[in-house]
Amino acid sequence: MDLHIHDLRQCGMPLIMQCACAELPKAAVFNCQRANLGAQGPTEADVLRLGPISDLLREQLNDTGHYEIVSTNPVKADVAKADLRACGGCANDVARRLGADVAIIGEIQKVSSLILNIDVKDLRSDTPGRAYSVDIRGDNDTSCDHG
Numbered sequence: 001m002d003l004h005i006h007d008l009r010q011c012g013m014p015l016i017m018q019c020a021c022a023e024l025p026k027a028a029v030f031n032c033q034r035a036n037l038g039a040q041g042p043t044e045a046d047v048l049r050l051g052p053i054s055d056l057l058r059e060q061l062n063d064t065g066h067y068e069i070v071s072t073n074p075v076k077a078d079v080a081k082a083d084l085r086a087c088g089g090c091a092n093d094v095a096r097r098l099g100a101d102v103a104i105i106g107e108i109q110k111v112s113s114l115i116l117n118i119d120v121k122d123l124r125s126d127t128p129g130r131a132y133s134v135d136i137r138g139d140n141d142t143s144c145d146h147g
Helices: 005-011 015-021 044-064 073-079 090-097 141-146
Strands: 026-029 068-070 102-110 114-122 130-136
Touching (some): 026 044, 026 090, 044 068, 044 102, 073 090, 090 102, 090 114
Parallel strands (some): 026 068
Antiparallel strands (some): 102 114, 114 130
16 A cells, blocks of 8 residues: 555554554546537547546546545446446446445536536445536647646
8 A cells, every 4th residue: 555654644643553544445436428418429539538537537536645546447348338427326336346435437528618527426424425527628638638
């Protein structure tokens, strides 16, 4: 397990005791999906951006030191065509099967620009999930990567 010094100091215990309290929640970060909003379907470029955005999201969440990212590869085929934000909690069930404590779902919403929505649901409690949004001004790879 990779621990960061600032995380260890927050626990307030000697380093030898840190390992017992430093368990990170396991997060299943599902591949980002496109929101189906409007008559204009996704372009090929829109679809091709989903994979790299998903990988970047996993990498950046892992780099925060707040989560241990679990692989979603074992369920990739199961969730490929599911609308994970509107399936009545199916993503939570799949995340639990993977041994995850947290389910994270990304959705790209194209209106006049791109909007990246991220939902984070802590599966260990019944508290409402958290939602985050990033507006991306510009419909190109550079703007998308920057957002």
